[in-house]
Amino acid sequence: MLPIVIADDSLLARKLLTKALPPDWQVDVSYATNGREALELYRAGKAAVLFLDLTMPDMTGYEVLDTLRHEDLNSFVIVVSADVQPLAQTRVRELGALAFIAKPVTPQALLPILKEYGLYA
Numbered sequence: 001m002l003p004i005v006i007a008d009d010s011l012l013a014r015k016l017l018t019k020a021l022p023p024d025w026q027v028d029v030s031y032a033t034n035g036r037e038a039l040e041l042y043r044a045g046k047a048a049v050l051f052l053d054l055t056m057p058d059m060t061g062y063e064v065l066d067t068l069r070h071e072d073l074n075s076f077v078i079v080v081s082a083d084v085q086p087l088a089q090t091r092v093r094e095l096g097a098l099a100f101i102a103k104p105v106t107p108q109a110l111l112p113i114l115k116e117y118g119l120y121a
Contacts, residue, residue, distance in 0.1 A: 001026050001027060001028040002025075002026060002027045002028070002048050002049065003030065003045065003047060003048050003049075004027045004028070004029055004030070004046075004047065004048065004049040004050070004051065005029075005030045005031070005038055005041045005047040005049075005050045005051065006018060006029060006030075006031050006032070006051045007031075007032035007033075007034075007035065007038035007041075007050065007051065007053060007056070007061070007064070008032075008033070008051075008053040008056065008080070009033050009034060009056040009057055010053075013053065013080070013103060013104075014031055016103075016104050017051055017080060017105045020105040020106055020107045020109075020110050021107075021110070022107070022110075022111065022114070022120055025114075025120055027049075028046070030046045030047070033056070034056045034057050034058040034059055035056050035058060035059025035060055035061065035063055035064040036058050036059045038050065038052065038059075038064050039059070039064060039067060039068075042068065047075045048076065049075065049076045049077075049078065049119060050075050050076070050077045050078070051078050052064060052065070052077055052078070052079050052080065052097070053079075053080055053081055054079060054081040054083055054088065054092070055081070055082075055083065061079060061081070061092070062091065062095065065077065065079075065092060065095035065096055065097060066095055068096060069095055069096050076098055076117055076119060077096060077097045077098060078097065078098055078099045078100075078101060078113060079097045079099070079100045079101070080101050080102075080103060080105055081101075081102070081103060082102065082103045084100075084102045088100075098117060099113045099117075101113065
């Protein structure tokens with residue numbers, strides 16, 4: 001089982017992303033409602049893959065990425081955000097994110113990224 005974290009303050013967004021995951025992908029999903037919870041789960045070894053929203057209370061996705069970068073990021077981070085501005089996409093990649101997916105997430109958008117990085121066969 002691959003441990004993954006879905007970090008988003010919106011319950012609806014967490015549910016939609018969960019439904020977009022491949023149904024036969026062997027994963028153990030944990031949820032975070034803000035950046036601090038996402039980091040706690042990461043530090044507990046529960047985030048081999050981290051799906052990260054950018055706009056969250058308490059600690060933003062940008063702050064999470066910056067913290068992970070300083071802690072020797074050892075997770076595949078895929079940013080999932082409604083902020084699709086080119087500047088946001090460039091910034092998250094500079095901070096170590098592998099990919100950027102616009103909300104709402106669809107299986108068609110997610111699957112090629114998972115395959116590209118060897119996360120799903």
